[in-house]
Amino acid sequence: MGESPFPLASRQPSRPTLYLILSSAFILRLLLFTRTQLPTSLHQRPELATPINGFKSLLEAHYLHNHPPTPIQPPSYTLSSSSSSYSHSHSQASVSAYHSGTIHHSPLLLPLLSHPLDVHLSSLRHASSQEWVTPILWSAFDLLSAYFLHSICTVTQNSKLIRQGVIWPWDRSRSNLIAFLYLFNPYTLASCLARSTSPIENLVFLTATFCAATARPLSMAISLSFSILLGLYPILFAPLFLLLCYRRAGENEWEMEATRLRHRSIEAKGNDGGRSRRRGFLSDRIRKRKRLALSVGLVTLPVSLVGGIILSRAIALNPANELSLPRAIAASIHEVDWRHGWEWAERVYGTIILASDHTPNLGMWWYFFMEIFEHFRSFFILTFNIHLASYSLPVLIKYRRDPLFGLTVLSGLVAVFKSYPTVADHSLFLGLLSLHGDIFQYMRYPLVSSLIYIYCTFLSPTLHHLWLSAGSGNANFYYAITLVWALGGGMLVLDAMWSWGRLQWELERPTPKSKVSNASSAADKNGGARLQVQDDGAQVAANGGQGAGGDSRHHDDEEEEEEEGKEGDRGYSSDESLRDAKRAERELFGEEQEEEDEETRTKRTRVETESANGGKGRRKEARTSVAEEGKASLVEEKTGKALGEEQSLDLSERIVVQI
Amino acid sequence: MSKGMKKSLLLLPLPIFLIFSLLLPPPTIASLQDEVQHHHPHQLEESFSESLLLRPLPDGRLQSSFHFTIHSNSNSTSHFNLLPRPLVQLVQHSRASEVHLSLNAGRWRYESWGDPVRSFRVEDHGQDGEWTDQELGEDSIASGAELWAILDVEGGEKATSADRRRRNSSSSRTGLAVDDEEGPFTIPSKVYHDWKSLTSSLAGLFCASLDALDQRTTVQPFRAFRRKSLASVPRIDGEGRRRQPERLLHAFLPSESICTENLTPFLKLLPCKGSAGLASLLDPHSLFQAAFHGMAVHVLKKTAPSGAEGGYEVTMSFQAVFSPAVTRDISRRDWSIRSLFGKPLAKSCPLAKESTIRVMRPEEADPGDGGAKATAQEAEETDSKHRHQVEPLPALPPWLETRSKIGSREDASSRIKRDQGEDEDEDEDAADSEWEERNQMIQLEWRQQVERSPDLVYDAKRLSAYNGSLDIQMTWPEELNFEYPKSVRPPPLTASRILTGHGQERGKIHLTLRNNLLTEDQRVIYFEQLPWFVKPYLHTLRVEVRADEFDEEEDGLVRFKDDLTSPVLEKLEYQPSVPRQRPLEIEAEIRLPASSEVHLWMDYDNEFLRYAEHPPDAHRGFDIPPAIVFPLEEPLSRSAKGKTLHPDRPIRARLGLAAGSKGRRKNDHGTQIQKATMKRKASDHDHHVTRGRIKRIYTLPRLVQLATPDFSFCYMAIIFSSTVIALIFGSVLNGMVRRFTDIYI
Structure with a gap:
């Protein structure tokens, strides 16, 4: 850095x-x-x-x-x-x-x-x-x-x-x-x-x-x-x-x-x-x-x-x-003709693509290609490779606004579907997934997927032993556990994808935009963007000051995972902030903008205070529109009040982007 | 009776005689040779000789090995009489200059049986009493089938020009066209084609599954095997490498066994088939009961000194080890030809130039403390219990017999006497006593000579001397019960290879080489050929020397420290394996310090085979072919060592390394002498091992267990895997196209 x-x-x-x-x-x-x-x-x-x-x-x-x-x-x-x-x-x-x-x-x-x-x-x-x-x-x-x-x-x-x-x-x-x-x-x-x-x-x-x-x-x-x-x-x-x-x-x-x-x-x-x-x-x-x-x-x-x-x-x-x-x-x-000297490529990459070594691993390839009929082999090798490669482009398109999450999803899919996966691939996926702490709250079944991971971690050595050392099981034992691995990994990927979408929905929910624009009617479009930025800063501060009691909303639908526990309050604010930041960014990066002068900046500060109030009002509305959370609105009410009370405190920690 | 009829009657025997004369061997060959002379620039010379070696082994068993050798100077595809046509023609077709095939079942016990090959000095009685070395016994005793051949790469001209082109292309920077197929380890496609044609036709000829020998089992050894026409022991320097125009291919098929269906075609290749001569003793019922049995076929294309092709030499051998002491109720090791082969030798093969049965006297095992019983004779003297009798003894050889029969009056029945004795009627009386005396002397002398000689040679062509049928018996009249010797003199070198470990995933190869010589280092080439489904890790190759301990005073032996510390594994060459393509080949040059064991360990992983690659009895396991150990050279100055040995003048264990090793020289000055505890007497030094050169030692083939998939699970595996993939793929697709929106109801 x-x-x-x-x-x-x-x-x-x-x-x-x-x-x-x-x-x-x-x-x-x-x-x-x-x-x-x-x-x-x-x-x-x-x-x-x-x-x-x-x-x-x-x-x-x-x-x-x-x-x-x-x-x-x-x-x-x-x-x-x-x-x-x-x-x-x-x-x-x-x-x-x-x-x-x-x-x-x-x-x-x-x-x-x-x-x-x-x-x-x-x-x-x-x-x-x-x-x-x-x-x-x-x-x-x-x-x-x-x-x-x-x-x-x-x-x-x-x-x-x-x-x-x-x-x-x-x-x-x-x-x-x-x-x-x-x-x-x-x-x-x-x-x-x-x-x-x-x-x-x-x-x-x-x-x-x-x-x-x-x-x-x-x-x-x-x-x-x-x-x-x-x-x-x-x-x-x-x-x-x-x-x-x-x-x-x-x-x-x-x-x-x-x-x-x-x-x-x-x-x-x-x-x-x-x-x-x-x-x-x-x-x-x-x-x-x-x-x-x-x-x-x-x-x-x-x-x-x-x-x-x-x-x-x-x-x-x-x-x-x-x-x-x-x-x-x-x-x-x-010295060496270009047609020669490629044995290494055959050994290194040919094996990965053709899966010619059928030593058992966590993946789905080895047993499939051990058991596949010889005349279907090339077809299925093609299919398996294309299947995995086919995720690249859709992920790119779907997560073009959050490529880091796209990387995470794709690494999860590769960990599940690659020809010679190990748990290290899963650890990479989990590591990348932990970067996206804000989606954990929306996960539907983190308990199930984490239990599957634990289950597989303990059972796969056991079944491997039963098959190859003890001789009391056959190859299907270990094969079955690789299927469960795939299911567990796939489930986590899917869950992450779903919760990311859910988060996006939270962020991009069709908020009554007219209000915002009304509140900042004096300013131009760019001003609107600023307003929201400002609004979020206030919100974050409010949440930070409020403490853990205020954000029970984030824990209501999931088990407490390590990350969320510490992160709940901040996660919320970052959700909101992310939403607005995204919008700001879109507006900022999407359209031509001029650099602002000192004069306009002074104007902004005035608008900011207004917009803070406007933002609060909008927030209240938005919250109540969420059907599933009845009490969230109450929480929000509190938040609003708390904000008012603790404004003086927060001001010390607020830094306003003043462009 | 008219005169004409009489004439015709007189003439009648003539055609019959002519017909019979065609059947008789010597005139037949001669006449045919005359015929051939018209077509050929040089005379067709062919000879067939057969011999049988019967050798009682120290553990009460008996080695019998049949040899049938056919020499011919014919190079044509059809102008020969004795050469087995189907064999030679297929060898010619595949452009092989040497083919060695062996099929064996059972285990040759080197520890107690020693080297299968015995060499003898044979007097060529016909020609000026010349002595030639004759080797009897077959050293290709690998369990299963072993085939190796030297194949011409192509016409010499073409190969060299291709070589030149390749060399040019690689040296020139432009990079001309290079043969793409030929990697550094692949068999050239033409050679491989010839090899396949050879294996397929040999498979058809001998009813063996040699057809299964393909690229995946065939290796091209560097130095382990050599042309038989050259020095048979590989040399240390790298000169053993084959020249370009020919390739030596070697393959094992350890799961192949030998049975009657292999013997029948074998017999058919012999000039007298199985109906006369020594081959008539090859009775499948008795042979395949033996503890060890096997056959071998060697075809050599000889090269004349001038460089021209000099015809063929075909050697066919059958070897069996019977266990008379074990199989009978009464544990006696008496045997006779009848008891071994079910019948005595009753017919001799008229086509054979030579037909001999060689019976070796038993070499008695060391009874515990050893002592200086070098020869069987001394053993007999010291221990009358082990005295054996052979019945009948060899008859007088013809050149002695002629002399004796000239003078013998009593046996006047023979035509020889009539032919030659007529002239001597006058001085009959005077000569009578003289010849009588002389005859007796000759008989006595012959008998003494036979008694003294370590082996008895019978001429199986002259069955008349043994009343028409030869049934040699060897008995131990005073031995009521054969006692298995407590210790058998070990051969100078033993080798064993085992697979250790558990589970079906991986294991360890453990090779043990033991040098039994007390004072001499030995050097060997360890040749290993591992099929592709065993993946050894060469970096795990670990070598350890475990030396026997001497005491300087008592043993008169000193061991220098550097004898053990200097590297034992001197050279390692290998050809890597590629799954489903070619096996791994290792040739390691190992020095065995005197009187010590060298251990080698190497880890391996088992490959996981596809379901279709498993044989029908997949759970039996897969055979790993035998490893071969080639002793590199004769142990040096063997006889001198024994003499200089003296209790108070210690000799040091020989540092048998070739001169020039730096570490060794340095340590010589260091004179670090290791003393150790004792147990042996100095006088044992030369007698505790059996002597004799072993060309190669085969270890046993081993079984390796490979994990099997569930053979009935193909469809299920495909269905399950596809379901999981489809499930995840579908859900991902779902997640990709889904958008979260509010729905106002």
């Missing part, structure tokens, strides 16, 4: 708490790694490690890469043998380790993890010694993921609040809570202990999300292409990432402007009108920013993908690292 638009440290969630969470998670992981037998007992669990991402196959890939097979006849396309100018050490040609059908890890991982894997291999040889490199590394992956989740949450919340004009009264523990939930999620913890590559994939995915959320198209494209090269499935997220980056670029600009103006208003009045004029119209800048972000993303994503593929190929064709990396890249481009 180097170029953070939020200069005030007070806006960040509490740092000590975050450090406490991170360090406790780190220590817990190290303790589990070194003091328990969990890593050895977990690293081959089918729920945690598939052939595609297991630690053992990663070690094997590393080993085979360093001890390449001996060809029967030297192939025509090795780097070392083909050209004398590049071969130095090895007289005998060695071929790519990816000729082996047992390794499925991306070549990009091999140089990155070379040293830790070496250390681990040597510690395996000398059974007594305990190595610390991989435990620290894998814990660090998780910590970084959690930190990125934390940052994504901070960024999105901040942007929301800036648009609302409120900074102080939001719950600072929210981001920390998300980091905590991700780090202490048993699924994340277990995947980390199993040392599968899923934590790496999750980390890269979250990095890409973070970069998109902070509108950094270049780093987003690079991390996204890395993520795609690692796991292939992130390619389905690419449109969503681009959209997120596109939107956030505009919002970011707007937020920076808002912050700048606020500063100007707080610190020094006047003096800087000239500068703001020189910066040009805000809407122009926003448009420019958005277009720039999109075009940078659109250009760099394919470029970095191709670059990554070339790099992977060079690494794969350079077994035992005979050549230095730049040399290997040059040699792989110049």
Whole structure:
């Protein structure tokens, strides 16, 4: 967050708490790694490690890469043998380790993890010694993921609040809570202990999300292409990432402007009108920013993908690292015909697409393709792949206004339907879902889906044991539990989708718009937008002051989940604020606007007070129109009163966006 | 009777004689050779020789191994007489220069039976008393079927030009067209085509399921197998690599067993079929009762020194290990040909140039404390209980017999005497006593020689010497009950491979190699060929040496520390497996320190097979073919070691590594000597193991349990999975198109 638009440290969630969470998670992981037998007992669990991402196959890939097979006849396309100018050490040609059908890890991982894997291999040889490199590394992956989740949450919340004009009264523990939930999620913890590559994939995915959320198209494209090269499935997220980056670029600009103006208003009045004029119209800048972000993303994503593929190929064709990396890249481009040297792609991505390895996992593919009739195989492989790919576009369209939620939904669907899923995919989905705390209150059956998750977590090892070790069950036992996994995951995704829609309804409910416009009839359209922003600030303040007693409404229809408990009061306000912020944003970003002058600003302040009252009245009406909540109106009455009483208090914490 | 009739009667025997003369072997071949001479630039030389080895084993069993060898210098597809036409023609068709097929059932116990092959020095009596080495016994004893062949890649010219093209294309930066099919591990398609034609036709010929040998089971070993015409032991340096124009393919079919339907076509390939000669003893009823039985066929295309093709050599062998001491009620190890094969040898094959039965005297096992009983003779002297008798003893060989019969008056019935003795009627009386004496001396001498010799050789072509039928018996008259020896002299090298672990997901391969030599290192190649459904993790390969402990004073042996600490696994080459495409092949060069065990462990995962890939009896498990251990070289300076051995002058365990290993040299100066507890006497050193070179040691095939899907669940799995997917997909679609709006009622 180097170029953070939020200069005030007070806006960040509490740092000590975050450090406490991170360090406790780190220590817990190290303790589990070194003091328990969990890593050895977990690293081959089918729920945690598939052939595609297991630690053992990663070690094997590393080993085979360093001890390449001996060809029967030297192939025509090795780097070392083909050209004398590049071969130095090895007289005998060695071929790519990816000729082996047992390794499925991306070549990009091999140089990155070379040293830790070496250390681990040597510690395996000398059974007594305990190595610390991989435990620290894998814990660090998780910590970084959690930190990125934390940052994504901070960024999105901040942007929301800036648009609302409120900074102080939001719950600072929210981001920390998300980091905590991700780090202490048993699924994340277990995947980390199993040392599968899923934590790496999750980390890269979250990095890409973070970069998109902070509108950094270049780093987003690079991390996204890395993520795609690692796991292939992130390619389905690419449109969503681009959209997120596109939107956030505009919002970011707007937020920076808002912050700048606020500063100007707080610190020094006047003096800087000239500068703001020189910066040009805000809407122009926003448009420019958005277009720039999109075009940078659109250009760099394919470029970095191709670059990554070339790099992977060079690494794969350079077994035992005979050549230095730049040399290997040059040699792989110049020396090796483009039709050769793609075994790695077949092993890494072909396996994911064709599901040729039927080792049991959480997904729905392995048993299906174990049992499918041979002449239907290709058809169903096509169907399964298309089915999963077909979610990408609808999600993009449906959630175009909230691409982060689109990412969440799609990650849930991918976790359910991908060919080699693990619980790490579910932990990523849950982590992303926790960013959307405001939808939890609308969930219909969180109890059922969480119980299904618990049920599957305990039953799948049991049934796996019954089938493969005890021999008292057959394959259908484990198959049945994978179906339940799919149902549970799917149910959570569906529930999230439903509650998001419900939230949108709450926000976009056809409020009597005429009133608003009446109240602000003096002002122009833009003024209306301001009014609502102002209104929300008041509302938030009111809620914050009112405390937990006033917002029973948020708990009436669901179990208390960890997030909601702490978040209820703020969630409400953010709902409302989100609604208005969205509208403001729509109006702001949708239409051409001019930068406002000092004079109009003084007018605004006058209107604000009026609109506060008008807003209150509107709110009352809106509440009563909700059929299902009888008592909500009462609550609202109270809120209104409380607002009046505590206005003086609130004023200290209210910061009004005055543009 | 008219004169004409008399004439015709006189002439009558002539055609009959001619007809019979055609049937008789030597003139037949000669006459045919004369015929062939017109067509061929060189003479057609063919010979058929057969031999049977009967070797009592230390544990009371008996190894019998039949060998039928046909040599021919014919290269044509049809101009030969003795070569088995169906076999040679299919080998020619598949352009193979060597084919080795073996089918075995049962387990060869190397620990107690030793090497199946015994080599003998044979005097070529016809030609100036030359000595040649003859090897009897079959060393291809892998359970199930084993097939390996050397196939020509194509005409030599084409292959080299293709090579050149490939080399050009890869070196030039433009990148010309390259054969796309040929990866570094794939079998060239033409070779594979030939291989398939070979396996299919061999399957048809021998009624075995060799047809199942495809890419998924076939490997191309680097150095493990070598051309039989070259040195049969692979060398350490990398020169064993095959040249381009030919490929060696090797495949196992461990689940295949051998039975009558394989023996019948086998017999049909022999010149005398199964009706005469040693082959008449191959009676399926008795052979397939044996504890171990198997057959092997080797076809070699010989190359003349000039480089031209020099005809074919076909060797067919049948080997069985009987257990007379075990199968009978009274535990006696007496045997006779009749008891083994159900009948004595009554007919000799007239087409055979040579037909011998070689009976080895029993090598008595070490009775506990050992001692210096190197030969069977000494064993007999020390322990009369184990004295055995052989009946009948070999008759006098023809060249001795002729001499003896010249002088023998009493046996004047033979025509030889009539032919040759007529002239000597004059000095009959004088010569009589002289010849008599001499005859007796010869007989005595022969008898003594036979008694002394470790093996008895019978000429099965001269059955007349044994009253028309040969029934060799070996009895132990003073042994009432055969006592199984408590300790059998182990071979210098033993190997075993087991699969450990539980569950159907994964397991561990555990290979144990033991060097029984006290003073010499041995080096072996461990050849493993794992089918694709077993995925070993090479990074888990763990090697451990467990050395026997010596005491310096008592054993006169010193072990240097670096003998154990320097790396044991010296080289590891492998060809990776690809699921459903090709197996994994590992060739590891392992040094076995003297008198120690080397253990190798390797984890593997089982692949999960599709329902259609399981055989009908899926729950039986899948066979993992045997691993093979190839000893690399003769243990060095064996005889010298035994002599220098002295209690107070310790010799050190030989550091059998090739010179040039750096770590070793360094440690030599370190002189870290490990002392240890003792138990053995120095005098045991050369006698505690059986000597003899083992070409290869097969471990047992193993069964691996693979998890099975529910075979009756196909439809249900499809229906259930599809339902769940459709359910979620439909609901997602629902969520996508749904909008939440107020409805005012």
